[in-house]
Amino acid sequence: MSDTSKKLSNSAQSVQDALSRKGLALEVVELSASTRTANEAAETIGCEVAQIVKSLIFRTKASQKPILVLASGVNRVNEKAITALVGEKIGKADADFTREVTGFVIGGVPPVGHKQEIDTYIDEDLLKFDVLWAAAGTPNAVFRLGSADLQGLTNGRVVSIK
Ligand code: 5CA
DSSP: OOOTTSOOOHHHHHHHHHHHHTTOOOOEEEOSSOOSSHHHHHHHHTSOGGGEEEEEEEEETTTOOEEEEEEETTOOOOHHHHHHHHTSOEEEOOHHHHHHHHSSOTTOOOSSOOSSOOEEEEEGGGGGOSEEEEEOSSTTEEEEEEHHHHHHHHTOEEEOOO
C-alpha cells in the first residue's frame, strides 16, 4: 500500500472524522489502486475477500426507509432474510438513493459517518475474522478495523444475512 501520507480527499476525511469521534484509533488510508468492489479491495489490500465489509444500502418498499447491510465480501444478501428482520419488503437502493441517505457514492459507502442514521444489520460471518477492512468514503479509501469493534462502531444488529 502507498500514499498514506497524502492529504485525504474530503469524503475520506469526513469518514476519518466520524471514526475519530467514536473514540477509536482507526486510520483511513487512500490508495492509488481501486477498492471499488470487494474483490478489488481485497486484491489491493492483500486480504481475503471475506474480510471485506460490503456496506450495502437497501430501501424498504412501503416506507422508503434506508437499511444498511454490512455483508462479508463473499456473501450475497438474501433479501427475504432482511425483509423478515425489518418487517417490510426491501429492494436494492439505486445510486441516487444511496448517495442521498449516506452522502457517498457506490463503491465508497462506509459503514459509519452517513448523512442520516440508518438501521444497520451485520453479517455474522464477518465475526469469524479478527481483522476486517471497510470502505471509507471513496472507491480508493479504506480502513482496517477489528471485528470486535464493528458492532459498537455501527450500532448494528448481528444476524444471518444469507
Ligand atoms: N469499496 C468496497 C468495499 S472496501 C465497496 O464499497 N464494496 S461494496 O460491495 O460495498 O459496494 C459495491 C456494491 O454496490 C456492489 O456490491 C453492489 O451491490 C452495489 N452497486 C454497484 N452498482 C450499483 C448500482 N448501479 N446501483 C445500486 N447498487 C450498486
